[in-house]
């Protein structure tokens with residue numbers, strides 16, 4: 001007998017996303033889904049990382065279609081639920097997104113509009129693409145852990161900015177300007193670190209400012225950090241920024257938004273499947289804006305592993 005829940009949607013809403021926008025807009029989001037004839041069950045996350053468990057529970061119940069109403073962190077948790085459960089293959093799950101977050105960087109590559117009515121329209125059209133998913137293996141408190149990401153991971157300076165951004169969000173700060181504030185304050189505190197990066201066997205051992213690894217193109221609330229990333233080509237775009245001073249960063253600030261900063265002589269880009277990053281010093285990591293611990297990371301890619309609803313008209317395949 002066919003599982004009736006394969007046709008129904010499981011909606012996971014993060015009330016905390018967008019510094020409380022999820023809670024404020026819950027009724028409006030649900031109204032729009034109902035008006036568009038979605039059959040759904042709702043779960044509201046109650047604490048950080050709760051979406052991972054909500055996702056696993058929904059899949060165990062038989063749901064195969066998920067809608068995440070939240071930001072990049074919420075999507076990241078849903079992806080981590082999908083890839084850590086054992087009730088079905090991750091390929092059997094479809095994920096749609098209603099953007100409620102602050103940065104909402106994943107949607108920018110996939111052409112999802114930042115308005116509820118338009119986002120629900122895209123969900124209704126139901127156009128699917130299979131995107132790549134990244135996995136990071138790292139150590140935390142001497143334990144080896146895995147986590148997955150759907151958009152971008154960053155190491156070094158990127159991770160410090162993510163940590164500062166999350167601190168500002170937890171103080172209730174809202175809006176895109178908080179990314180610039182986090183960037184500004186990180187610039188004064190960050191030290192370039194001697195780092196070993198191995199990209200598909202090619203070794204780099206230098207003073208490195210940051211490494212970003214993109215499936216999607218955007219990070220940090222609209223910065224095009226991986227302009228050459230293509231979400232379904234089975235390859236990450238790896239962007240490495242070598243030692244750079246404050247002036248160099250300030251000169252490249254607008255290029256960070258347009259993607260043109262990759263032309264700077266201190267920046268190198270690669271298309272790769274396997275990356276390892278290590279340092280004798282602490283270099284932090286972040287995955288889809290969520291901070292990870294310690295100083296040694298292995299990153300690999302699962303090609304076309306997750307079905308996501310996207311907007312073919314606005315999808316940013318090429319820069």
Ligand SMILES: Nc1ncnc2c1ncn2[C@@H]1O[C@H](COP(=O)(O)OP(=O)(O)OP(=O)(O)O)[C@@H](O)[C@H]1O
Nearest residue numbers: 018045046047048049071072073074101102103104
């Ligand atoms: N009920 C809750 N109370 C507190 N935090 C929560 C709750 N539910 C989820 N979270 C946490 O909220 C955090 C932020 O969510 P999310 O990233 O979706 O929004 P955002 O930070 O505003 O958007 P973006 O990441 O796109 O900038 C996540 O780290 C998640 O663990």
